[in-house]
Amino acid sequence: MRRIALIVCILSVGLLLGGCWNREELNELGIVSAKAVDLNDSGEWEASFQITVPRSTAATSQTSGSQSPVTVFSAKGRTMLEAVERAGTESPRRLFFPHIQVIVISERVAREKGLKAVLELYLRDHERRETVNVLIAHGRARDVLDVLIPFESNPAYAIDGIIRRTRMQFRDVPTRLQDLIMMMANPYRNAVAQEVLVSGDRDKQSNLDALQSTRSAGVIKLGRMGVFKADKLVGWMNERETVGWAWATNHIKEMMLPFPCDGKELTSGSASSFQVETASTKQKAVYEGKEIGIQLNIRAEGSVSEMACQTDFREAEGLRSLERSIAEAIQSDVESAVRKARDLGADVFGFGDVIHRTDRQAWSVLKANWPSRIRELSIHTNVEVSIRRIGLTNDPFTKVLGNQEDKDG
């Protein structure tokens, strides 16, 4: 009995001595929802943190509406963590990073310093997650954190929502930190990252009053796609090129694809829409004579959901010609992406890996100064489109109107 009492004593003392050392109550945490990295003119890091104000964010809270749902702290430092620490001293609560949704890095940082400092921090620290979104800001990164967005009280969640939706319904843009690291760690591939921009009036939208008007003075958008060499930003791909990139790398989920009627120019009056429902791309390395090249086999299925052409769907030939027009539209997008990649001398498609996988010997010669060799690489695109549905009507409405005009005449 006495022995048992002794054991219990020792155990409970051990428990008490060891106990509670890293306990932290929720109301002692400053939950960081977004982070921005800027570079100021004297070459110091400027880290900004968007911290959730739980009281005004939670659904049932009575005080919400009178207080901004987030607050932003900024601090400068010679290293990233020095800046983090200084920002931490401004905040009455410990900055808590695991729930960070977005890291916004300014274009200037990406171009001049590269992302290595940011990535290093994230790979080393156990409190940070690799699933966080990394975006490149057009302009000052901090500005993105200031914008309030309707629906989501917390702007960072809104940005995350925008990204999710893009990923589900348009193209699987690589925004996660882990995607970026995977791409950057591959010496023969160039990384890409999504751009984020504030369009409109940032200052007005950073005020809580902004949420009380029906029209937002400023909105947050995902824009172009940045192309990296190693960890430094070297150029941008515009929207068309980004779509082409997504087609070439099997990142298309669903999308609305505008296409012109056989061979005409794509103008807003005469374009039809093809709703891509499933899409897949296979990258293959093929030989043309002695030269190894890349072949892209793209398959897309979907439905025609807007018609401006006078095609007769009752005939198989009509459908086929539409499919050809769509395929041409896809092909021209891919070509524009390839053109941009060649301009930059950057392999953003991972073609190097394809060749490596197919023919190791050829690769050992090619890899010498790989990314720039993409300029000479022959790239072929085969697009196969099948239209599954044409919607509820056969004839385009323009045709119906056309008949009427005939009657009048």
Added chain:
Amino acid sequence: MGVDVLVSQLAENLKAIEDSTGKSSDVVIRSILGVRTSFALVYIEGLVDTDIFNNNILQPLTSAANQVNDQFLEGFETFFRHHVNVASMAVTDRFEAVLSEMFNGNVIVLADGWANAAVVGAPKWKQRNVNEPTSQTVVRGPKEGFVEDIGTNVALIRKRIKSPNLWRIDRTIGTITGTKVCVMYINGIAKDSVVRELLTRLDRIQVDSILESGYIEEFIQDASYTPFPTILNVERPDAAAAALLEGQVVVLVDGTPFQLVLPVSFFKFFLSSEDYYQRFDIATFVRGIRFVAFVIAMVLPSLYISVTTYHPELLPTTMLVTLAAQREGVPLPAVLEALLMEITFEVLREAGIRMPRTIGPAISIVGALVLGQAAVEAGLVSAAMVIVVGFTAINGFVMPAYNIAVAARLIRFFLMIMAGCLGLYGVTAALLFLLIHMCGLRSFGVPYLMPISPRIPQNLKDVIVRAPWWRMHTRPKLIASPSNEVRQRKHLRPGARRK
């Protein structure tokens, strides 16, 4: 006490009785003067059926006392056997036996010149009717519950099992209370070794009083230093009968409607007799709910504490923000908050039992409104904590066996302290510790976690899943005697082709 055996002088015997009962006024001595000798009837008021006493004992004896007949000449015993019209009659010369029989509600017949006493059975006392059980209720199933009288309880079981193999062994335990304890089992189905072990343990008890089966339980259980009960108690005769048919032994104790069932495994505490009356699919579902509820009742507050104070990164972001918003301005750390709320609830619950019926509703108003809502509105506790504590408490009421729910309550506090000190690591460690502890428990030789550990596939048909009746061919292994495991024929599924 001076006397061991009765003497032949009636006056002396009566005096001895009066002395040892302290002339208590409820000890009634009725003398009859006869021609040849005089008699005395001694009984305790209130314990004896007055109708039987008047019509079958007093009246025939008085009329017979005046006539000297053949039977009288043959001896007192024959005389009494002829003139006392009561089924049960015994003769003893031991003074102690006389006293104890008297307190059992028998009438003692003494005669002058006879150094013996006739013990005539006419017990009857006020007893509760057989009512619906209060703590183990069912929707479908018999509404009879055990009562305080052991005779009635045995009859309730006998009524359900009409077999000569239902055997009964009696013991009287408690030097002062002399409580009747009766062991019932089905010969051939129950394990002999268990019955023998049980009797040894019962015989070892040297105690002055047994007022409830809980006394017996604590004397005979395998492990005392554990929150887990190793003996089940039942308030329902049908549950007791089902236990007997599975090879378990039932210990009935006089004076309580709660009878002991042993040996049991941990999972037995989650089974309600209704499981066997409802369809098997719904029974299985409900059982699943009970197991989940048990786990929730044990770990929910500690999980909440550890996740919010040590591992907020585990929570989904929106949930974290919502919880954080509720904790704004709450002065206490989450552990203390949880402990405080849990203790408040335990107080409310205890008060609820003690509270007079008439002001019962008041306690729920005070408890729910004043302590819950007002505390949240005042910002003393977070609303989430009230939800956690409330939900935990409700889960604690799901278990059919009260004593396993109590175990969950105790463990909950232990886990909460562990969570407060060490977070999820502490909770995991504590749960592992409990698991190891449970693996070591036995109930009359049956491993506590049987049939999960040791794994007995044959028994799994009635643990988490309740198989349909036609699938349960065998009685549980390790509990029932191995020689009589088959319960029914196989292939009894309705519509199945005979084989």
